[in-house]
Amino acid sequence: xxxxxxxxxxxxxxxxxxxxxxxxxxxxxxxxxxxxxxxxxxxxxxxxxxxxxxxxxxxxxxxxxxxxxxxxxxxxxxxxxxxxxxxxxxxxxxxxxxxxxxxxxxxxxxxxx
Amino acid sequence: xxxxxxxxxxxxxxxxxxxxxxxxxxxxxxxxxxxxxxxxxxxxxxxxxxxxxxxxxxxxxxxxxxxxxxxxxxxxxxxxxxxxxxxxxxxxxxxxxxxxxxxxxxxxxx
Numbered sequence: 001x002x003x004x005x006x007x008x009x010x011x012x013x014x015x016x017x018x019x020x021x022x023x024x025x026x027x028x029x030x031x032x033x034x035x036x037x038x039x040x041x042x043x044x045x046x047x048x049x050x051x052x053x054x055x056x057x058x059x060x061x062x063x064x065x066x067x068x069x070x071x072x073x074x075x076x077x078x079x080x081x082x083x084x085x086x087x088x089x090x091x092x093x094x095x096x097x098x099x100x101x102x103x104x105x106x107x108x109x110x111x112x113x
Numbered sequence: 114x115x116x117x118x119x120x121x122x123x124x125x126x127x128x129x130x131x132x133x134x135x136x137x138x139x140x141x142x143x144x145x146x147x148x149x150x151x152x153x154x155x156x157x158x159x160x161x162x163x164x165x166x167x168x169x170x171x172x173x174x175x176x177x178x179x180x181x182x183x184x185x186x187x188x189x190x191x192x193x194x195x196x197x198x199x200x201x202x203x204x205x206x207x208x209x210x211x212x213x214x215x216x217x218x219x220x221x222x223x
Contacts, residue, residue, distance in 0.1 A: 031209065033209075033210070033211075035211075040215065041215055042117075042201050042203070042213025042215050042216055043157065043211070043213050044213070045210040045211065045212070048209050048210055050209075055209065056208060056209060056210060058210075059210065089156075091156055091157070098209065099144060099145045099164075099205055099207070099209075100145075100162070101147055101159045101162045102147075102159070102211060103159060104149075104156040104157050104159075105156060106155070106156050107156045
């Protein structure tokens, strides 16, 4: 497809479980970003990849959160020992050049019961 | 703490009128500025980017940037009901990550 895709669109899990969220960026975009958005708030930065490496992970809230992008394309955000406070929409974005606009995928709505 | 401030609204504008959305930011080194439109239940959609002082026009949208005042705005001319959405201002300080405001909810009244 032409845009950023994310799977699953919805994920319901129980407190303490492990989840993986997947992002497939726009073809050719080397930069990939993860954000999360809570109701009534703007997206909050989590991590930025340039190619395969995490160039900035300063937004990850704690060590339960981890993300990878092993081949420089698809990325997976991994959350261990989920907590109810992790419930949010997790957004992935990609861009083709430094400082240019970021294009968002449809998001994954994570609900932790 | 880098901040991006927007009036949360709601802002109500009659159909056909000009909608004016405002945003201020705290970090003077900010380099690029973006407006995103977000419909309820959907993800943000990039509608405008602006990098230098002045105006940038794209169709019915005009972005305005004043770095001295740390102020960026979005004007929507000939507002349509389909423009009803939340508009998010985002700022890039050169370190790639975007800092977003909380958004302004715009309602166009037919």
